[in-house]
Amino acid sequence: MDLATILQLFDSSLRLATPLLFACLAGLFSERAGIFDIGLEGKILASAFAAGAFAAVTGSAMLGLCAGLVASIMMSLIHGLASITFQGNQIISGVAINFLASGLTALIGQNWFHQGGQTPPLSGSGRFQSLTWPLAEKLNSLPVIGPIYKELISGHNILVYVALLCVPVTWWVLFRTRFGLRLRAVGENPGAVDTAGISVTRLRYQAVIICGILCGLAGVYLSTAMAAGFGREMSAGRGFIALAALIFAKWKPVPALFTCLLFGFLEAVAIRYQSIDLGFGTVPVQFMQALPYILTVVILAGFVGKAIPPKAGGRPYVKER
C-alpha cells in the first residue's frame, strides 16, 4: 500500500466521519441533558431531504442549509414536546421520529419531484464545494508533507471543518461555561438544578434544540456536500452509528472525535475493499459494516472499560407529586 492509497483512505475516512461527528455531538448535548435520543437517524434524514429539496429548487446551498436546520429542529421540538412537556417515553418518541422522517421524506419527495423519492441532482452553487487551501498546489512537490497537506488537510468542503471545529467548541461549552455546567447537572440530578432555581424544562429544551441544529448539519452535509442531492433513506443508519459512537466515546467530546474517525475509517475500508485478505483468512465486507455495532456492544458490556450514561437519562423530570 503506497502513500497515495493511504492518504485516499484517510481522506474518505474524514469525509465519512463528518456526518457521524455532527450527529454524535448532537446526541451528546441531548443525552448529557438527560434526554435519550434514538431519533438522531430521523432528524438527519429529514434535514437531508429538506436541504436537498430547497437547494435544488433555489439553487443555493445556503438556503438548503437553512431548510435542513429548520426541518431537523422541528423534529427535535416534537421530541422535546413528548419527552419534556408531556413526560412521555423518550425511546418511543425517538422511534416515532425515525418512522415519521422515513415516511414523510419519501411521501413528499415523490409528490414534489416525481423521481421515486429522490431530489433533482445538485450542481454548482447548490452544493457545498470543496475549498482549496492556499499553496496546496505549490507544496504538493514536497515529499510526504505536500500530499498530506493537499489531500488530507486542504480540499474539503466547509462543513467538514465546521464539524472538526465543533469538537473543541462542544468541549468548551460543556466544561468551561455556566450553561454547560447546568446542562450536565440537569442530566445527572435535575432535582438539584431545580432547587437552585434554574428551569429544568428550559435547559432541556435548549439541549434538544442544539441537538436538532447539529443533526441538521449532518443531514445537510449528506445531501448537499457529500452527495449531490437527496436519495431515499440516505441516512442509512448513520444516526445509529453515531449513537454507538457516543456510547463508545462515553459521552465525551474529544473521544467522540476519535471514535467517529475510527468508524468513518471502517466504513471507508468497507467501501474500498470488498473483502480483506489477512493471509490466514478473509474478513468479509459485512463484518466491517457490523464492526461499529459489535464494538459498541463490547463497550456496553463493560468488558473493556465501562460506559456509564448520564444518571437521569431517559427519565422525565416531574416537579412535584
Place this chain on the structure above:
Amino acid sequence: MNVLPKWVDIILIPLINLLLALIVAGIVVIFIGENPVEAMRLLIVGALGSSYGIGFTLFYATSFVFTGLAVAVAFHASLFNIGGEGQAGIAGLGVAIVALNLDHTHWLLVFPLAIIAAALFGAAWAAIPAYLQAKRGSHIVITTIMFNYIASALLIYLLVNQLKVEGAMAPETRRFAEGAHLPFMHEMMGWIGLSMTKTPMNISFIWALMCCVGVWLLIWRTRLGYEIRAFGQSEPAARYAGISPTKIIMIAMLISGALAGMMALNVVVGGFSQKLVNDPIQGAGFVGIAVALMGRSHPVGVLLAAILFGVLYQGGAELAFEMPSISREMILVIQALVILFTGALENMVRGPVTRLFLSLRRGAI
C-alpha cells in the same frame, strides 16, 4: 391513584389517540392535494372490501401479532425489546434451514420443526442483550438496536456466501419444494368445502391466535407471569419478594425473542415467496412496537391493533395504486403518528381526560 374507569383507559384513550393520528395524517393528505375522506374510503375498501383484501390484511396482521406479542411480553417486565427486527431475521434463517433440509417431506413435519427453529433462533438472538442487561446492566434498548444491525449484516453475509443459489445474482435461497409450503387459508377453506380467493394468508394465522391465548395464560394465569408483572411494576418490590431479576429478565426476553422469531414462519414458509430473501422482515419488528402500545400490551388488544395495522398495510398498498400521489410510505407516516400519539404523547390526551372525569365525578357527588 387511578381515577379513570377501566373502559376509558383501555378503549377511549387509545381511540382518541388513533383519531388524532388519523387527523394529522389527513392534514398530510390535504397538503398533498388529495381528499382525505376519499383516501380513507379507498384504504378501507382496499383492505376489507373483498376476500382478496381481507386475506392480505390478515396475512400482514399475522406477522404483526407475533412481533406485537413479543414487544408486549417484554413491556410487562418493563423491558423495551426494540430488536424484534433482528430476532425475526435470524429466526428466518432457522426456518429456512429446516425448510431447505426437509422440503422433500411433508408440511406436517416441517411446520412443528420450523416453529421450534424460529423460536430457538429468535430467542438465541435475544439472549445476549438479555444477559448483558441482567448481568452487566447494559441498556437493552441500545444493545437490541445494535443486534438488529449485526443480524442484518450476518444475514446478508450468509445469503451471499453460503445460501445463495450457485451462479445466481440475487442474495436469496432456492425456492423451497412443495413439502415445506404451509397450507394457505384458501386451501384449508377448500378442505371444508368453502371457496376463498388465493391470498398469502396461511396456517400461521391460526398459530398466531394460539400464541395470543398462550401469552394471556402465561401473563395472567401462571406464577411466572405474576413474577414478570411484579418485576415490571417495581423491581425493588419484586426483589424483596424473592424474585430473581436476572431470571425474569432472561426469561421475559427469551419468550419475547421466540415470539418475534415466530413471525418468520409467516413470511418465509407461509406466504408466496417460499424462500429466504434479503430483509425478509420488512419492518414488521418495528410495527410490533406500535401494535403493543396501541393494544396496551394485552393479547386481545395486540390482536386488534395487529389487524388495524394489517388494514393499513394492505389498504395503503391499494391506496397507492388508486391515488398515485399518495405513495406507499403514507403507511409509515400513519404508523409514526400512532406510535407518537399512543406512546410518546400519551399524557397529552390522558391529562385532559383525567381532569374531565374528575370534574364529572365532583359534579355527581
